[in-house]
Amino acid sequence: MKHFLRVLAQFCVFLYCKFLWRTFKFVVRKVTGRCELQRICYNNKPGARRTLKIESSLKFSKSELLQSAVNVHPDLVEKTIDSIMALKKINPDTNPQLGISLQASLLQIVGYRNLVVEVEKLRREPYDCENLEHEEMLLKLWKTLRPESPLSGRISKQWCEIGFQGNDPKTDFRGMGLLGLYNLLYFAEHDKATALQVLHDSLQPKHRTISRGETSNISKIEWEKKKFDKAIGYSFAIVGINITDLAYSLLVSGALKTHLYNVAPEMPSLVHFQQTFCYLMQEFHRFWIEEDPCDIMEFNRVRNRFHKKVLKQLKNPDMALCPHFAASDLHLVNL
Template structure:
């Protein structure tokens, strides 16, 4: 009986709050002469602050048109905005900037959704050693990280030099599929100097195995000691979890002026790799057995950063800098 009364009370409170909220929205519209979408666009700058509120407003709307707007095809975005303007009785001539702002937000929303699907497709595609394209990508990764060391064979202990666990890297891609390889290759080719430095650092032995003179000569501040490729696949998993959970919306809505793409995701991966490297050095773990602890702590720190709606993890460019209309 007590459980029933508690559930009933919660239900009645929910109904009261919902009715109160709808009534408040009605009063505010009458007083200001603006609908909720207008108020959001007028009171928030371009980026996550605006787009997240627009997304929430559309999803919580009673209108089927507004609810379905967040999942339309990109080609249908412009027509959807026109339909919303008609539904809300907003004349485009008197509110010319509103349509542009809503369109930018909707492109970000549907773009994020499509990015999740694209990333998921790559993650689900297993590495196939019989596929020439897969093998070619793997060879490109070796050449990018070991340009002066020819690979003696497809199956070789040399793969351990760049941080794979055994003689055949394909076994390490099982968790993240082709997504792990795509990210490692992108990092190694587009941020080559950093990738090579991280690989070099990761191969350094612990201080206990070196004399103090050798340590000072090499100028290492701290010992590293992790497997570069395996860490890359683990950080791919971290980036993937941030994406599918929606936590990465804050960052991507702030850096992608319209539709977030795979390149934005890969740039984010590069940032996370560099930041994890610094974090690992700061934590100075005893050995690789502490990897999960350090990774989980790093994950929590990134999640905390992403709660800031103005956060851009790697601001190569931001929505505000590209002069999106700010009502």
């Protein structure tokens, strides 16, 4: 009986989606004189709130033209908008803002898709020690993070000073390929002060400051032990590659659409993704100090909690990484 009711409920949902919803949209258009795309553009401010709704409307449309619009080449976006306006019988002269709004949102949609392809290509490209460009990037990373310490050789224990696992960093890039190196170098070059501070703190960790109100929950013995225990640090470069993996998963899952549609007026680019990485690195560092783990074996637990926290924040369509500050000042704001 339960199985029958479940099937019946699913069938009813199917009927609603297939017929009643389209009937409802037809009635609303007759009453308002506007199609769904017009209502979305006129009733929602620019950014993720508008673009996500336009993307959903196009994908689930019964028109092949509208369905294919989310996959067009960026150079064909303007022509596609003209075709959509003609299909919907909308006069561009009396609705000039509609075409502009649709074009901006469609550029964001196809730009996000292209960004996923670009990031995936970098992730799949392995680090090649025979490639001069790869080697130059790696050495530049060392010089940026350790300007006062010349590298004794390409293969050296010194690499552990910036958080690689062994004498040759190339083995650590296996999971994320060149994408991990690109992100680490971007962080070191474009937000050098923060990168150096995070590196320093990872090597010389400290407990987070406990407020007076929190001390009531800690016994005197625990408090004394906490004071003299050494806080747990982490390997800067390895964590950077791990956070690259986190940023990558947010991108391919679509969770980053909220952020990128809010910060990129048109097409999201690799720079937007790298700025997101800078933010995640800084915020993870703060989160690690807040969590104050007992040992490095707790890394996966802390990372998973941080991941869930970011996902929760990005569910708000008005949330974005603030684009008006340097990477070191990035923070989530409610637009």
